[in-house]
Amino acid sequence: MSSTPEVIVCDPKPMGLLQRLYVIEVLKGLGVTLRHFLGNVFRRTYTVTVEWPEVKREYSERLRGRHILVAREDGSPRCVACYMCEEACPADCIYIEAEERDSDSVEFEKRPKVFEIDLLRCVYCGFCVDACPKEAIIMSRVHEMTFTTRDESVAGLDVLLQKKPLRKEDMGYRPYYGKPHSHIELPIPVKPGGLLG
Amino acid sequence: MTSRDLSISPGGGSEERAAARRPDGSQVFLTTKLDALLDMARRNSLWPFPFGTACCAIEFMSVMMSHYDLSRFGAEVVRFSPRQSDLLIVAGTVTDKMAPVLVRIYEQMAEPKYVISMGACACTGGFYRAYHVVQGIDEFIPVDVYVPGCPPTPEALLKGVVHLQEMIGKGETHYQRQLAAARAAARGGADGNA
Amino acid sequence: MATRDEIVASIRKAFPEGVRLLDGGDLPTFVVDRAELLRLARHLKDDPGLDFKLLADVCGADYAGREERFEAVYHLYSVTHGHRIRLKVPVREDDPVLPSVYGVWRAADWFEREAFDMFGLRFDGHPNLKRILCHPAFVGHPLRKDYEPGQRWLLREGEQDEPVWARQPHEDDDHFETQVINLGPSHPATHGTLRTVVRLDGEIITQAEVEIGYLHRCFEKMAERHTWKQVIPYTDRLNYCSPMINGVGYCLAVEKLAGIEAPPRAQLIRLILSELSRIMDHIVCIGANLNDLGAMTPFLYMYKAREEIYSILEACAGGRLTISYVRVGGLANDVPGDFVEAVRWILRRVPPLMNDMEKLITRNRIFRDRTEGVGVIAGAEALDWGWTGPCLRASGIPYDVRKAQPYLGYETFDFKVPIATTGDTFARYIVRVEEVRQSLHIIEQALERLQPGPIICDEHHVALPPKEQVYTEMEALIWHFKLIMEGARIPAGEVYGFTEGANGELGYYIVSDGGGKPYRIKVRPPCFAIFQAYPHMLVGHMVSDSVAILGSFNVIAGELDR
Structure with missing residues (x-):
């Protein structure tokens, strides 16, 4: 493109006398901060602080938190140890050891003997969820985790396997089948308060 | 790779220690209560040093800003001088080039000192299994609290700080355990001599 | 042309x-x-x-x-x-x-x-040919194909690099006011991971050298070891102030190579979120620059908007910062149902915050005195250094990739390119402020055009088939399996993809050998070119000016060092 694009020249004007005097502009600036201050004291007009931990911010249904291994009705993992998530993981933080499922079951297939995710290695990209062909691994909205040792962070079947029926508010990132789930809560809810309530 | 030795002194000269101890070797009431009081003061006024190198530093900024506001937990005095701070928050990837700087800063911090490792990179190297990335800062310095996430949500870091405060209250941090071990050793040594 | x-x-x-x-x-x-x-x-x-x-x-x-x-x-x-x-x-x-x-x-x-x-x-004939990203104790050349990616070398205290001139005695050394000081890498004004060594005469900098590489995370080596899709989370962590733009740039380059195109709805959503990311990036840049100069309040005010934009990104993609939302051929998911209203809310939210900030800063004499005439660079010189983006435009050259070589349909939107002619730190600030306004204007137009439709192309040799097909159809399952286990097969060839990042031209030079993994990916980070002029611009300035200049460049270490 040889023609120059439409431009706005936003060179500043030279400082006028009022600006050179400095005090007036600074007072105007102080007016802005005073407006915010008084607004917050009386009505919390500008307050945005989420008062964690008393008030927990609702993240969307797509939040990528700690993983959940979805269970079958009999409580065993739905996972068939196909290693697809292990392969898809950019951090190589998933470790699976497979074993044969009981031979007398109807579906003669594999299941994970060991399924470990290093939660400290994990980058929570959700690619394991995308990769799973059985919808056996999904992500929860559990994102507040802390550990005191490195060993503690390796979560096995005992931590990851779903134990009670999944409620909607537990589940995070998972397949959506094209439906636009999730909603955006704006402004971020804040506890009302201030001197005038 | 070995983690570095920590130079934690048992605190005070031997005479002072002797004066603070009962004949049976246990600590006198006053000093244990004083420790508890000090720990309470320390845990409610942590001064973080943000060792922010990468993406986690941006989330650390979020934690400091109005929506989350770390000052509600008494830790708003961010100091960029290691001499003035007691909580090292390592936020972001530490590379081999940066590691000596991190160790130096840790050593410059006055005791007592605590370390929070924020995010996958600082904790384990994350998905950078690569030629220039430290695979977890615990290769070099001891860590009290690991906060997973890439980067962790602000709530996770807040929880990390609260967790650390609880640990300080219970005397479980790395520094406190070292101190207790050193005291026990000194006591055992004194008893042995007597 | x-x-x-x-x-x-x-x-x-x-x-x-x-x-x-x-x-x-x-x-x-x-x-x-x-x-x-x-x-x-x-x-x-x-x-x-x-x-x-x-x-x-x-x-x-x-x-x-x-x-x-x-x-x-x-x-x-x-x-x-x-x-x-x-x-x-x-x-x-x-x-x-x-x-x-x-x-x-x-x-x-x-x-x-x-x-x-x-x-x-x-x-x-290069004046200073030495290592730049790896540390001085490093042995070998890591991007050679025979270098093992996990092979590390330890750097010990005292082995760090020093400029040659910093070690040599200077002719003025008996003059008591001449000294060499070191800023960084851990210094509040260096934003984490940059190091500047300067020689001072009194308070005036007479010589300077910059060392980078403290955040060299081996992006390019890692990209060669992962499939095309697995590179996407790595791109998020390049310029972590505006992750969406990096992902879009990468996927556009790969799509160019593969000869596919994302559906119109995906293109539009990419555009809207890119512009939101640009706003976020400028907010951090302006805020951090002001913060370094001692004005804390504007950063606090403007960061509110950033946090609220995070809400939108998180509801779309699932992550606040590192979103991994873009895919080769489209997007990972459709946006939530109330996306348009939420973005409109942001459009109403940002201008008052910007006005508050401008009232505090733009006419404030302290700020103007500290930034006007500081770090001046002429347009031709800036171009010679390889500058692009807002910093180049502040020197009077209206080069914007979105106008010059439009992508994502930028040519159909009405917006102007803000420029300034003075080329100083204040100009870089004011250009960014105006760019935020232009971005808001673009988003407004884009929201009008948002129509329902698919968000990922159905070229299943590159893009994952939808989940419901994977569970029910054999062919989709096979494609799914192949894409995960082997990676998408991108035709052999090379491509240079360019987009307008928040700091300037973000280029991806991608070479494919036809396999499931990239053969070579080189990122052209905009702030790398900008930052290399920094030591030369410092000479003649005071130490406090160096902070102002650095802040106005918006150097993001993740992108600088990769």
């Missing part, structure tokens, strides 16, 4: 020998004999019909097994004509020497050092 044939004819006429044109490709590509390189470079820069004033990128590439194993690749752009070319200079492994083009374009300074560091290419 000269056509491809005219460029080729003009170069052929001037260089009948030593320069060979390669067939096809996204850009006219010439293989240049290294003996001819300097003459050709000068011709390309000075010939008014070609006028390649911007050296966008220099990088190395390793083709193990070829007789001439290494290649130095140059990407050039002409701001006046709007055309690009690529030069390739092959060299042998036993003699990896080629002339430095630093004398022609100063932009080559750090790019050549990086190619030396990564591949061991030696640039004859």
Whole structure:
């Protein structure tokens, strides 16, 4: 493109006398901060602080938190140890050891003997969820985790396997089948308060 | 790779220690209560040093800003001088080039000192299994609290700080355990001599 | 704009020998004999019909097994004509020497050092050819194909690099006011991971050198070890102030190579979120710059908007910062149902915050005195250093990739390119402020056009098929399996993808050998080029000015060091 694009020249004007005097502009600036201050004291007009931990911010249904291994009705993992998530993981933080499922079951297939995710290695990209062909691994909205040792962070079947029926508010990132789930809560809810309530 | 030795002194000269101890070797009431009081003061006024190198530093900024506001937990005095701070928050990837700087800063911090490792990179190297990335800062310095996430949500870091405060209250941090071990050793040594 | 044939004819006429044109490709590509390189470079820069004033990128590439194993690749752009070319200079492994083009374009300074560091290419005539990203105790050249990605070298205290002049006594050393001081890498004003060593005479900087690489996370090596899709989370962590733009840039480049296009709805959503990310990035840049200069309040006010934009990104993608939302061929998920309302809410939210900030700052004499006339750079000089983006536009050159070579349909939107002519720190601030307004205007138009539709193309050799098909149809399952286990097969070839990042032209030079993993990915980070001029601009300024100048560049270490 040889023609120059439409431009706005936003060179500043030279400082006028009022600006050179400095005090007036600074007072105007102080007016802005005073407006915010008084607004917050009386009505919390500008307050945005989420008062964690008393008030927990609702993240969307797509939040990528700690993983959940979805269970079958009999409580065993739905996972068939196909290693697809292990392969898809950019951090190589998933470790699976497979074993044969009981031979007398109807579906003669594999299941994970060991399924470990290093939660400290994990980058929570959700690619394991995308990769799973059985919808056996999904992500929860559990994102507040802390550990005191490195060993503690390796979560096995005992931590990851779903134990009670999944409620909607537990589940995070998972397949959506094209439906636009999730909603955006704006402004971020804040506890009302201030001197005038 | 070995983690570095920590130079934690048992605190005070031997005479002072002797004066603070009962004949049976246990600590006198006053000093244990004083420790508890000090720990309470320390845990409610942590001064973080943000060792922010990468993406986690941006989330650390979020934690400091109005929506989350770390000052509600008494830790708003961010100091960029290691001499003035007691909580090292390592936020972001530490590379081999940066590691000596991190160790130096840790050593410059006055005791007592605590370390929070924020995010996958600082904790384990994350998905950078690569030629220039430290695979977890615990290769070099001891860590009290690991906060997973890439980067962790602000709530996770807040929880990390609260967790650390609880640990300080219970005397479980790395520094406190070292101190207790050193005291026990000194006591055992004194008893042995007597 | 000269056509491809005219460029080729003009170069052929001037260089009948030593320069060979390669067939096809996204850009006219010439293989240049290294003996001819300097003459050709000068011709390309000075010939008014070609006028390649911007050296966008220099990088190395390793083709193990070829007789001439290494290649130095140059990407050039002409701001006046709007055309690009690529030069390739092959060299042998036993003699990896080629002339430095630093004398022609100063932009080559750090790019050549990086190619030396990564591949061991030696640039004859470079003034300061030493490692730039890896630490001094490092052995070997990590991006060579035979270097194991996990092989680490430890750097010990005391082995850090010092500029040569910092160790040598200076003629003025008996003068008590001359001293060498070190800023960073852990210093509040260096934003984490940059190090500047300066020699001072009183408070005036007389010499400066910058060291980077403290956040060298080996992006390019990691990209070669992962499938095309797995690279996406890595791109998020390049410029972590505006992750969406990086992902879009990467996917556009790969799509160009694969010859596919994302559906219109996906394009539009990419555009909207890119512009939101640009706003976020400028907010951090302006806020951090002001914070360094002692004005904390505007940062606090404006960060509110950033946090609220995070809400939108998180509801769309699932992550606040590192979103991994873009996919080759489209997007990971459709946006939530109330996306339009939420973005409109942001559109109403940002202007009052910006006004508050402007009231506090723009007419404030303290700020103006500290920034006007500080860090001045003329347009031609900035271009010579390889500058792009808001910093270049603040020096009066209206080069914006969105206007010059539009992508994602930017040509159909009404927006203007803000420029300033003074080229100082204040101009860089004011240009960013205006850009935020323009971005808001673009988003407003884009929201009007948002129509329902698919968000990922159905080319299943590249993009994952929808989950419901995977569970029910055999063919979809097979594609799914192949894509996860082997990665998408992108046709062999090379491409230079360019987008307007928040800091300037964000380029991806991608080479594919037809396999499931990229053969080579080189990122052209905009702030790398900008930052290399920094030590030269510091001379004559005071130490406190260095903080103001650095903040106005918006150097993001993740992108600078990769």
